[in-house]
Amino acid sequence: MQKPLISIIIPTFNRLYHLAELMESLSMQTFQDFEVLIVNDAGESVDSVKFLYPELAITIINMEENLKHVYARNSGLMQAQGELIMLIDDDDLLVPSHIETMINELNGFDMIYSDVEIVNFQQQSNVRVPAERFLFAYELDYEAMRNFSTFVSSGCLYRKEIHETIGLFDPEVHNYWDWDFYLRVADNYRVARVAGAGVLYDFSDSNSNQSKDFSEARRLYLDRLSEKHNLGPLPMKNFFLLLEEPEVMKRKAKSKIMWDGKSFISRLARSAALE
Numbered sequence: 093m094q095k096p097l098i099s100i101i102i103p104t105f106n107r108l109y110h111l112a113e114l115m116e117s118l119s120m121q122t123f124q125d126f127e128v129l130i131v132n133d134a135g136e137s138v139d140s141v142k143f144l145y146p147e148l149a150i151t152i153i154n155m156e157e158n159l160k161h162v163y164a165r166n167s168g169l170m171q172a173q174g175e176l177i178m179l180i181d182d183d184d185l186l187v188p189s190h191i192e193t194m195i196n197e198l199n200g201f202d203m204i205y206s207d208v209e210i211v212n213f214q215q216q217s218n219v220r221v222p223a224e225r226f227l228f229a230y231e232l233d234y235e236a237m238r239n240f241s242t243f244v245s246s247g248c249l250y251r252k253e254i255h256e257t258i259g260l261f262d263p264e265v266h267n268y269w270d271w272d273f274y275l276r277v278a279d280n281y282r283v284a285r286v287a288g289a290g291v292l293y294d295f296s297d298s299n300s301n302q303s304k305d306f307s308e309a310r311r312l313y314l315d316r317l318s319e320k321h322n323l324g325p326l327p328m329k330n331f332f333l334l335l336e337e338p339e340v341m342k343r344k345a346k347s348k349i350m351w352d353g354k355s356f357i358s359r360l361a362r363s364a365a366l367e
Contacts, residue, residue, distance in 0.1 A: 095173045095174065095175075096125055096126050096127040096149065096173060096174045097125040097126065097174055097175060097176055097195075098125065098126035098127070098174045098176045098177070098178050098191065098195075098249070099126070099127050099129055099168075099172035099173055099174035099176070099177055099178070099252070100118070100126050100127065100128045100129065100178045100179075100180060101129050101131065101165055101168035101169060101172065101177060101178070101179055101180075102114065102128065102129065102130050102131065102168070102180055102181070102182050103131045103133055103161045103164035103165050103168065103181070103182065104130055104131065104132055104133065104135065104138060104164075104182035105132070105133040105134075105135040105158065105161075105164075105182075106135040106136050107182050107183055108136060108138060108140070108141070108360065109218050109219075109358065109360060109361060110182055110183040110220070110294070111130070111138060111141055111182045112140075112141050112144065112358035112359065112360035112361065113185060113219075113220060113355075113356040113357075113358045113361075114180065114182060114183075114184065114185055114186075114356075115128075115141050115144070115145045115148060115150075115358065116145075116356045116357065116358045116359065117185045117186045117187070117188070117356050118145075118148055118186065119145055119147060119148060120188040120356075121186065121188055121189075121190065121191045121192070122188055122189050122191070122192045123191040123192035123195055126149070126174065126178070126191065127149040127150075127151065127172075127173060127174060128148050128149060128150045128151070129151050129153060129168040129171060129172060130142075130150060130151070130152050130153065130182075131153045131155065131164040131165070131167050131168045132152060132153065132154045132155060133155050133158050133159065133160065133161065133163075133164045134154075134155045134156065134157050134158040134159075135158070138152060139152065140360060141360065144358075144359040144360055144363070145359065151171065153167055153168060153171060155167060159263075160263070160266070161181075161269075162261050162262070162263040162266060162269045163263055165179065165261050165269075166260045166261055166263075169252075169255065169260060169261070172252060174252065175251065175252055175253075176198075176249055176250065176251060176252060177249070177250055177251075177252050178191070178194070178247065178248065178249050179245045179246065179247075179248055180246045180247055180291075181245075181246050181294075183294040184246040184247070184291060184292060184293050184294055185291070185292040185294075185356055186247055186290060186291060186292075187289075187290050187291075187292070187350040187351050189290065189350060190206070190247055190290035190291065190350070191249075193206075193286065193288060193290055193350075194206065194247070194249040194286065194290070195249070197284070197286045198249060200282065201281075201282045201283065201284045202250060202251050202254060202277070202281035202282045202283065203248060203249070203250035203251070203254065203277050203281060203282075203283045203284075204248065204249055204250070204283070204284045204285070204286050205243055205244060205245070205247070205248035205249075205283075205285060205286065206244075206247050206248070206285070206286040206288055206289065206290045206291055207227065207228060207229035207230075207244075207285070207286070207287060207288060207289045207290075207291075207345075207347040208228045208229075208244045208246070208247070208289055208290075208291040208292065208293040209225050209226065209227055209228065209289045209291070209292050209293065209349070209351060210225065210226055210227075210228050210293045210295045211224070211225045211292050211293065211294060211295065211296070212224040212225070212295060212296050212297060213294060213296045214296070217361070217365060218358075218360070218361040218364050218365070219355050219357050219358075219361050220294075220296075220355060220356075221355050222353060222355070225292075225351075225353075227289055227347055227349065228242070228244070228289075228293065229287065229289065229344065229345045229346065229347035230242035230340070230343040230344060230345055231285070231343045231344075231345045232283070232284065232285040233343060234278055236339065236343055237274065237275070237278070238275070238321065238323050239323070239326070239339065240334060240337070240339070240340050241270070241271040241274060242340075242343065243270060243271065243274040244270075244291065244293060245270040245273065245274075246291050246293060247290060247291035250277065251281075254277060254280075254281060257280055257281075258273075258276040258277065258280060261273055262320075264313075264316055265313050265316050265317045265320065266309075266310075266313045267310050267313050267314075268313050268314060268316075268317040271317060272317055272320065272321070275321050285345075287345065287346065287347045287348060288347060288348040288350055289347050289348065289349055289350050289351065290350050292351060310328065311328055314326055314328055
């Protein structure tokens with residue numbers, strides 16, 4: 093059996109309808125040479141999404157205990173068959189052309205990431221409907237990224253062999269695993285930004301997004317990140333306040349909007365509506 097070109101790694105925990113919408117967006121991709129590794133972090137069963145999307149090469153990895161998202165990603169990574177890796181959170185979505193666009197843009201780079209639209213969804217009959225959306229697009233500047241990371245891991249594409257040099261994702265920095273990952277890759281490999289918003293990043297009011305956590309534990313993880321990369325003092329502010337900082341504002345970039353604004357109605361939601 094021929095190995096897939098891309099392994100898509102998705103950690104999940106008790107977001108079945110969100111996950112099903114992500115499967116819907118994957119089923120719509122114009123490029124289909126990929127496998128899907130869903131890592132269930134000891135949550136409710138997700139077997140139904142594999143049944144509902146038989147055209148996708150889905151493997152479900154069931155964690156025996158809830159070890160959180162970084163460990164889950166590492167578990168998926170260790171079973172990935174593709175030479176390229178794409179990461180995505182279970183509550184985010186990809187526009188139909190995203191994977192094809194990323195493949196075409198990889199060229200001589202080792203990792204690329206795209207701009208995103210940050211979306212506040214409202215739930216209506218098991219379907220997320222956009223209430224607010226705005227573009228998140230910033231120029232790639234390595235030194236600036238050491239002060240405030242605008243790298244969004246969802247939808248990024250990179251060569252799996254990177255991990256032979258930098259190792260796995262670091263659970264010791266927990267909330268900041270993606271910032272840490274970007275810095276480790278950028279220190280050793282060629283990284284580029286794709287100026288197109290091919291990813292819909294869920295920042296809904298009802299969602300338990302990591303960026304909304306301002307606990308003492310998060311401060312601990314930020315300090316660990318800073319010490320690991322010699323970043324100096326880093327502020328832990330509200331995400332939207334950080335976007336208003338002058339250094340961040342001047343990095344704003346133009347980007348192509350890719351999404352038509354329509355909801356991704358999953359087969360799970362359709363079947364539930366018939367019951």
